[in-house]
Amino acid sequence: MWTFLHKLASPPHFYRLAGSLIPWFAGGGLVLIAYGTFAGLFVAPADYQQGDAFRIIYVHVPAAYLSLLAYMVMAVAAAIGLIWRMKLAHAVAAASAPLGAWFTFLALATGSIWGRPMWGSWWEWGDPRLTSELVLLFLYFGYMALRGAIDDVGRADRASAVLALVGAVNVPIIHFSVEWWSSLHQGPTLIRAGGPAIEPAMLYPLLAMIFGFSLLYAALLLHRLRSEVLIRERRTRWVRELVLAGGSPAGPETA
Amino acid sequence: MDMLSMGGYGGYVWTSYGLTLIVVLACFLQSRRRHSRLREELRARFLATEGATEGIGEKAE
8 A cells, every 4th residue: 555655656657647547537537428418418308497498507517516626626735735745736736727717617608608598697796606606717817827927836836725725715605605695596406405306317417427527627637737747847857758758757666 | 400499498508518518628638738838848958958967867957
């Protein structure tokens, strides 16, 4: 176990392992998303109130879920990086931010498209769910801008980690916003007291989409992590050898 | 045709799914381009300093 952990923490080993895991995560994610998309669009029955417009749920909810998951990954990794001074943890936080920003944008955009026919409006200023999700987008932007403004990677890691942690208060606010305040947004469907309030034929494609998008996020995160590892390890011999050879890394363990 | 019209909500539904596809593709392409650019940059830098560090091993940037 310790040998395994030690090897995992070794950057060349991690770089190689991440590279070999990416196709599995991406492939599994795409299979689930293919099923979820097909079943969500053509198999699940239309909603008795919203008709076929409810099918937007199959892209909106996974996007919103990942916008929060990516932030939690970022905040937890930032905390680990600050407390234990772990470079790889900071790399995880830095890799998660742009992905989270994309998913937040997607959640806002698909929510807006869904809101037009259902609420009669693209956007409602002052709605707690919409506003807190928009704040999330700005937190991601702020995090990335802060990183971009600091040249030294180590300083950028620490400064941006503090911002990520402060912004984490927004995550529970987003989740509970529809319960704490009156919102146009509907209440929770899956994570609620009494279990999911949705029919199985509608639920399974949704679960497949959430899980599929999570796997895709994991693949993209590993992909970006490899870049972050290269940046932090750019002065080492293994990166030099890897980049000059143009192949896979020949770390001490892999020789 | 019924499937395309989505009970009159076709425009909203298909736009949402199309946008999702575009964002996922953008995520993937952005990550890939960043990685290959980084490797090219590092490679150019290493090649430029290769003679100077030959036999020394570690180099100070």
